[in-house]
Amino acid sequence: MFANTLKKMSLLLAVAMPFLAAAAEEVNVYSYRQPFLVKPLFDKFTEQTGVKVNVVFAKKGMAERLSREGKHSPADVLLTTDISRLIELQDKQLLQPVDSKALVDAIPARYRASDNTWYGLTTRVRNIYSAKRLGDVDFTYEELADPKWKGRICTRSGKHPYNVALVAAMVAEHGEAETLTWLEGVKANLARKPQGSDRAQVQAIHQGLCDLSLGNSYYFGKMLKDDKQKVWADAVNINFPNQQTRGAHVNISGVAMAKYAPHAKNAKALMEFLASKQAQAMYAETNMEYPVRVGVKVSKLVASWGDFKADHLPLETIAANRKTALVLLDKVQFDL
Numbered sequence: 001m002f003a004n005t006l007k008k009m010s011l012l013l014a015v016a017m018p019f020l021a022a023a024a025e026e027v028n029v030y031s032y033r034q035p036f037l038v039k040p041l042f043d044k045f046t047e048q049t050g051v052k053v054n055v056v057f058a059k060k061g062m063a064e065r066l067s068r069e070g071k072h073s074p075a076d077v078l079l080t081t082d083i084s085r086l087i088e089l090q091d092k093q094l095l096q097p098v099d100s101k102a103l104v105d106a107i108p109a110r111y112r113a114s115d116n117t118w119y120g121l122t123t124r125v126r127n128i129y130s131a132k133r134l135g136d137v138d139f140t141y142e143e144l145a146d147p148k149w150k151g152r153i154c155t156r157s158g159k160h161p162y163n164v165a166l167v168a169a170m171v172a173e174h175g176e177a178e179t180l181t182w183l184e185g186v187k188a189n190l191a192r193k194p195q196g197s198d199r200a201q202v203q204a205i206h207q208g209l210c211d212l213s214l215g216n217s218y219y220f221g222k223m224l225k226d227d228k229q230k231v232w233a234d235a236v237n238i239n240f241p242n243q244q245t246r247g248a249h250v251n252i253s254g255v256a257m258a259k260y261a262p263h264a265k266n267a268k269a270l271m272e273f274l275a276s277k278q279a280q281a282m283y284a285e286t287n288m289e290y291p292v293r294v295g296v297k298v299s300k301l302v303a304s305w306g307d308f309k310a311d312h313l314p315l316e317t318i319a320a321n322r323k324t325a326l327v328l329l330d331k332v333q334f335d336l
Contacts, residue, residue: 027266075258076267106275110314120252122289145185154210158334167325206235221288240308247309
């Protein structure tokens with residue numbers, strides 16, 4: 001009987017092994033990044049490695065889902081936008097460090113975690129868009145609080161992660177008290193209650209509702225390529241603030257490995273691929289962001305906006321000031 005049992009088990013294993021082997025050659029991704037952007041990258045990775053990439057796309061709730069799934073989570077690689085989302089995953093201990101010479105060599109220190117739990121893949125500038133009727137103006141973030149702009153600034157919610165990161169950078173540069181005064185000045189200069197997206201603010205400039213707005217750099221390219229929105233983009237100049245001082249505020253999209261990644265080897269390989277010259281060039285062409293890897297060219301459209309100096313403040317320093325930034329935004333009741 002024992003011999004028959006062993007024979008049956010051997011047959012079962014013989015059937016199961018190909019599936020087990022196949023299952024090992026895959027990697028599971030949770031992504032806040034849109035399919036049109038990442039699918040070409042994943043297809044190229046699969047073409048070169050044979051590793052299948054399975055993706056779950058979401059707009060929110062990644063940290064909650066990972067916490068709920070715990071050790072049983074199938075997630076290997078996490079793709080996000082904005083430093084705040086990476087920090088949230090890090091703070092909730094949902095990540096694991098990835099020690100990789102390829103990643104460290106490719107990504108500047110200020111755009112990755114000191115404990116190697118997350119890495120930036122692309123950068124985006126927090127620009128000031130100005131009405132073309134103003135002509136060429138040399139802007140700083142600090143000047144947005146100048147009374148000369150009273151009733152002339154549009155923005156999305158102050159508590160949107162893009163703006164919170166900018167306020168956190170101001171706290172790091174100027175301290176809490178001075179940033180509070182600055183926020184009070186910016187609020188006093190708003191043309192309307194904070195609302196809508198970055199692109200909606202440019203639309204408002206086009207409609208004559210305001211003269212200035214804050215917006216990420218890649219939205220300019222998206223509007224120029226959109227038949228309906230091109231008229232909005234044509235009404236503004238894209239400005240890189242603080243070029244005579246510390247440089248323009250920069251945020252990232254990034255990648256991390258999930259704490260319980262079942263396919264850690266493949267996950268690391270995918271992360272290294274996304275930081276490779278080839279993938280960085282694909283990012284640049286598709287989403288009009290700036291490659292985080294030094295030496296990779298931006299797209300022709302992005303290059304036409306000119307060179308700029310970026311703030312060298314480490315993103316970890318900005319992230320450390322996020323809670324203070326949120327307190328200050330509440331104090332001035334920025335969104336009310």
